[in-house]
Amino acid sequence: MESFDYDLQSVQETRNLARQAKLAQAELAKFNSEQIDKIVRNMVKAAEENAVSLAKMAVEETGFGKVEDKTFKNRFASTELYEFIKTMPTIGVIREDTVNKVTEIAEPVGLLMGIVPSTNPTSTTIYKSIIAIKARNGIVFSPHPSALKCTNQAAKLMHDAAVAAGAPVNIIGCISKPSMDATNELMKCDEVAMIIATGGSAMVKAAYSAGKPALGVGPGNVPAFIERTANVAKAVKNIIASKTFDNGTICASEQSVIVEECIRDQVVEEFKRQGGYFMTPAETEQVSKKLFVKGHAMNAKMVGRSAEVIANNAGISIPPGTKVLLGEQQGVGEGYPLSYEKLTTVLAFYCVKDWQEACDLSIRLLHNGGVGHSISIHTENPEIARKFSEKPVFRILVNTSSSQGGVGASTGLAPAFTLGCGTWGGSATSDNVTPMHLINIKRIAYGIKDFTENVNNSPSFSCEAQKAGVSGSISEDQIQNLVEEVLSLLKKRGDY
Template sequence: MFSVRSTLLKTTAVQFGKLQLRQFSHLPLNVPVKLPNGLEYEQPTGLFIDNKFVPSKQHKTFEVINPSTEEEICHVYEGREDDVEAAVIAADTAFNNNSWATIDPLDRGKALWRLADFIEKDKEIIASIESLDNGKAIMNARIDVQLVINYLKASAGYADKLDGRLINTGETHFNYTKREPLGVCGQIIPWNFPLLMWAWKIAPAIITGNTVILKTAEATPLSALYVSQYIPQAGIPPGVINIVSGFGKIVGEALTQHPKIKKIAFTGSTATGKHIYQGAAAGLKKVTLELGGKSPNIVFADANIKKAVQNIITGIYFNSGEVCCAGSRAYVEESIYDEFVQELTTAAENVKVGNPFDESTFQGAQTSQMQLEKILSYVDIGKKEGATLLTGGERVGDKGYFIKPTIFGDVKEDMRIVKEEIFGPVITITKFKTLDEVVKMANDSEYGLAAGIHTTNINSAIKVADRVKAGTVWVNTYNDFHHSVPFGGFNASGLGREMGSEAIDNYTQTKAVRVRLD
């Protein structure tokens, strides 16, 4: 199914966690890949620095696995500290030579729009790469790619909107502010939405005049490398966007600690986010963090049950449950609890799990064996805690990282499966009697990323939305993103926002100018 020019390779294999690292002396900078749907393309394997694909300086590589088949797709070059240094030099040079930060903002917008156009023309290949590398259903991958296109184009529209303001302090002085870019920004993205997180990070950074060094997730580097080939074609100068594939403990640490990097943006687990925050604090870097969640999804008795069930399904089984804002805690009003649980269980058992390239598949593979094992361990924890496994909880097939959609009932609020982020297709269901009771349970979490409310009573919806501690609240919908609507969390779910004008604020600083008038 997959092919690389293995005759050109000389290898020495070593183990790095679950991945195989090798010393390749002549790994090509691109390899041919045939996708399961019959499409063929050339996959870049190098690091993308200064608008060129280059081998890593130590010529180390790591393998990329197809989570649906557990087979190797290809190897890509593994960046290390010396590669980060090369990327920093390129990004710092691009920022300080004024080839990007001080040009007409509309030119930055045009370049970003052209990048979106290149992706749009190639979106089926790109969606297929996402499915291959991540394991997500092709229908989900297409949604991701369209969101990428929309967001890049929306961000292009902010190019000439970075306005300052005039400040009246009387006739003796003229005062104004201006918003300026930060400089070189380090960005670290996760494996669950590889290309979407790439877009959420680079778009607000470069439209405001910054330059970036982005670390892909080691499990899913392929799509970010593939679309990087369009960066110079879009008219974005060398050094503005640099992509370094590698591991968090090496590349991530190097980005966090480098003195010339002025900003760190990270999406991932709360534990890793705390570590990055502490490291960045030593250099007084600006930081944005989009972290974990354990989001409540609340169903009132007056809700349209069939629509609410579908929203719950989308909230927890979309993207195989590997969504930071997944609605993993369902709270259902007591009077409809039994009916709702029956409807939801039936719907979950009808979710198509399997080959991501099957057009009827809704839930593809988990992205890695490690993640599959973590999810299954939480199923065991739930059983031992005394929760009732209503459906699922088992691996599907003997090849690929697939698991059945899982529902736990009879849970208590202090159970680990209720408190801890599982990051998989597992949901708990709890009944409630009153609005005050459900708000208290919904807020009884260290997280605060998202929440769902399902009701036909607008008064109930607004009351709960006002009181729930979450950065995003969806009413009668779930996992419903729009490029103009900011996304981010409260509490342990992070700092700062993605998308909307709020994302632009994350990548600028304010300069005040006060002029004495004679």
């Protein structure tokens, strides 16, 4: 009975949040660029001031990642994001094509639903709140139950900062009593115009089946290929920096390292020198058993954990200072557990003959969970980078840390914590999601071509064509008549 009451309260709370946010959004839709920028700047300020406290809350509540890295993510999702979007036109006339006489006008999508993962709860909430308001949308969040407190706190901070700068009350909301019934209610309620889903595959699929527009992201199972011309020391440094960043909780983090035979020993020694530990087959099996439950579903207790914590749980001994664990795999799929996504400090390790074999292996890994997302390449040969651009992903990250590169921290990509995987990965977009994905565009289009003359004279053409069609052939006289008609029309239009 108690559970039944909770579910009812949860659904009712969700309905109230959606109704209130929808009313608030109708008011926000009337705001001009200056008003919106003032609101967004205050939200950024609040996120910056609370970056550390929110990071501490997230680590304490979920056990995932590191405070210093979550602090960086909170700042990246606000200050760095703002620098990228501050001049982005999202209100009123956003483009005028004087040649083709088309004017584009931005309109808000309406009320958004934001699904938030437990791996990046506060940064995702900050990011989605800011891009929603920038496009004059309201947003209601559905938090992951294991990150409830920190997600609610981030949403409250964003709401209060927005309201303090002039936004309508209730423009940002967050479910405080999460349940599957509440999430489903929010997905399907009439007030919600679009869903932005960041989370597990099941949740993203549910968002796409809710019967309304959705922007979802698929899993990342990023292969990292170290090609023979690569700067090996730099490549290994980038991979370790990426995989240890927040203990591998970003979906763009590397999952497998692929090296060519000719540089295998050099790569292995470099990993060892920089804090990598190569597990024996027996140790790899022990760690794999701890990493996964029910086949290849990630064990939540091992997500975002340090190499030391994972080793201790698996009962293996590793050298002090170990940063990542590497396990060699001979194949992909069932029987090769490290070939699946691992949002923690563990990497699969593969050795191949050449770059063609690396290409084939990368494709198999991507189709094992991660198609459409990202691939990482370390090479000094531009031709190799171009060859890998043919792979079924939408982010080809060259000579950089994949985690930071994918979200736009170390590359020129848009700063984002929602990374689309395109139709290959079951997503509606292949982009890093920005405010431009959260607007509707209406167009005023003037006539620039006069077709009335063609329309008025079209019966004569159809008449001759009909005559030819009846007889099944066309005579020389009919051909001559058609030619004369065409020439006559051209003369009238001044084209002959």
